[in-house]
Amino acid sequence: MAIDLASFTPWSAAIGGALIGLAAAALVLLNGRVAGVSGIVGGMLKRPSADLGWRIAFVLGLIAAPATYALFAAIPAASIDAGYPLLVLAGLAVGVGTRFGAGCTSGHGVCGMSRLSPRSIVATMAFMLAGFATVFVTRHVAF
Amino acid sequence: MYAFAAFASGLVFGVGLIVSGMFNPAKVLGFLDLFGTWDPSLALVMAGAIAVGAPAFAVAARRPASFLQTPVLLPMARSVDRRLVLGSLLFGVGWGLAGFCPGPALVALGAGYAKAAVFTVSMVAGMLVFELVERAGTRAGGGAESAAGSP
Numbered sequence: 567m568a569i570d571l572a573s574f575t576p577w578s579a580a581i582g583g584a585l586i587g588l589a590a591a592a593l594v595l596l597n598g599r600v601a602g603v604s605g606i607v608g609g610m611l612k613r614p615s616a617d618l619g620w621r622i623a624f625v626l627g628l629i630a631a632p633a634t635y636a637l638f639a640a641i642p643a644a645s646i647d648a649g650y651p652l653l654v655l656a657g658l659a660v661g662v663g664t665r666f667g668a669g670c671t672s673g674h675g676v677c678g679m680s681r682l683s684p685r686s687i688v689a690t691m692a693f694m695l696a697g698f699a700t701v702f703v704t705r706h707v708a709f
Numbered sequence: 710m711y712a713f714a715a716f717a718s719g720l721v722f723g724v725g726l727i728v729s730g731m732f733n734p735a736k737v738l739g740f741l742d743l744f745g746t747w748d749p750s751l752a753l754v755m756a757g758a759i760a761v762g763a764p765a766f767a768v769a770a771r772r773p774a775s776f777l778q779t780p781v782l783l784p785m786a787r788s789v790d791r792r793l794v795l796g797s798l799l800f801g802v803g804w805g806l807a808g809f810c811p812g813p814a815l816v817a818l819g820a821g822y823a824k825a826a827v828f829t830v831s832m833v834a835g836m837l838v839f840e841l842v843e844r845a846g847t848r849a850g851g852g853a854e855s856a857a858g859s860p
Contacts, residue, residue: 579729585728586725589719590762594765596776603812611833620715644820658834661837676759
């Protein structure tokens with residue numbers, strides 16, 4: 567293991583993280599809801615549907631973020647190396663996994679860890695571990 | 710007002726994902742590449758988010774209602790079960806394959822990346838699979854575990 571100092575961006579990471587925390591704080595203090603993106607999106611698929619409005623509003627906020635950011639500064643480019651078949655496979659795994667695991671990076675990793683929820687601590691360790699292992703295999707073992 | 714607050718939260722959340730670099734899968738994969746040249750940035754994203762989030766959750770948990778006078782709905786589940794661990798492991802595999810998790814995918818979709826759209830559609834399809842399994846389980850009378858839902 568070597569630290570990639572050229573890519574390491576501690577300040578923007580911490581400030582961006584604080585904004586994410588602020589958003590989660592606002593949602594729980596104002597709406598009384600957890601800012602877990604997989605739970606918010608997955609909850610839209612429940613039948614009979616309930617409390618769709620705030621879920622749609624939150625997702626629209628996420629989608630509107632790049633346009634809002636662009637009003638103040640140029641958006642940094644995202645680089646998506648995965649091809650389409652891999653994106654489909656990854657999307658399915660993330661969709662099924664986050665729902666059975668009851669949360670993702672936001673719901674468990676940010677909100678659950680903020681609450682020191684034992685379930686979220688275990689879940690965060692599990693998805694981090696699986697993420698490390700997957701990248702280890704795809705970058706350093708296979709292909 | 711309730712919906713507007715949710716919209717504003719989503720917006721700030723999304724801007725945070727852009728500022729932090731997390732909406733960029735290459736950056737996320739740099740963090741997950743623990744055994745290559747490791748970019749620790751994402752750890753600071755989580756630390757920053759938790760530092761701000763933790764006091765707010767502590768306040769919310771003690772309040773009978775939110776500041777908009779709605780119920781505070783925090784997850785009640787306590788048990789660490791197989792479903793939680795296996796689901797999270799599967800999520801981690803998907804995360805490591807493409808570098809996308811749900812929030813950043815939606816932000817990248819908003820930025821107009823076709824690949825983010827393909828990922829998002831597949832993710833929602835995966836969530837639908839979960840819903841169908843849940844409904845089948847409930848119909849069969851075995852829905853005891855179906856209380857999971859949100860995090």
